[in-house]
Amino acid sequence: MSSIYCEDCGRHLEEHEIRWGHDYRYCEDCFDERYNYCSNCDALIHREDTNWDDDGNPFCDECYSNLNDDDCPDNPDVDTEDIKHVVCLSHNWLKGIKEVSHRLNINRNDFLLTDIREKVGLIKKPLYLYGLLDRDEYQIKASPNIYNLVSQYTTLNSWNIKTVEDVGANRLGISKHLREAKRENVINLIKEITFTK
Known part of the structure; x- marks a missing residue:
């Protein structure tokens, strides 16, 4: 050995x-x-x-x-609506449904926007909603691709407000007064412009 x-x-x-x-x-x-x-x-x-x-x-x-994905956040902020959205997309994919629904993108630090997003639910077109401070010059800012829809909706529903054009695409800014006092109207506006073909 x-x-x-x-x-x-x-x-x-x-x-x-x-x-x-x-x-x-x-x-x-x-x-x-x-x-x-x-x-x-x-x-x-x-x-x-x-x-x-x-x-x-x-x-x-x-x-x-x-x-370990370096781009992945350590503790992502996921709420129940996000989970429902993922489940809905998964079910649609399994059924072969190609229709895509979106969550309303918001600044999560504004609790008024969070409430609006929950009430709007899933939408057919992507939209980023952000809050504006109250000012006399305008109450709503809308990106060029949705500006006409927003102006038309506010005119037909007799909103006495000023709307100006924003930059980018699929962006909607709403003044604090409208987010607080006219929340239901804002929700209906969002539903109208995100479900219109």
Whole structure:
């Protein structure tokens, strides 16, 4: 029987003490200094190539990139309406329905907008709704692609307000007074312009 030695430190090894690392024999200490096992797929990885998570678990490159997306927020803000929207889209996709519904995009820091979004529900066309401060010059700002619809709706419904054109697309700014005092009217306006073909 031939003697077996650690490839790194030269220590004599018994058969049960051998640790293999990429076809080389190591003692336990030398192996642990050079290698890790991926916590996810159990692949052998060089220590210098090891990725570590926040809990100190080792991962190979592939598993680490699959489990950790740098662009993903640590704690995304997901409300029940977002969950319902994803479930609705999933059901439609499974049924082969190609009609897409959208959530009303808002600045979540404005609680008045959050309430409006909940009451509007899912919409057929994307729209970003934002709040404006009260001013005399105008009460509503609408992007060029929806400006005519907004102006037409407010005129037909006898709103005594001033509307100006905004920049961008699918953007609607509503003054604080309208968001508070005329909330139902604002909700109806949003539904009208987002469901119109």
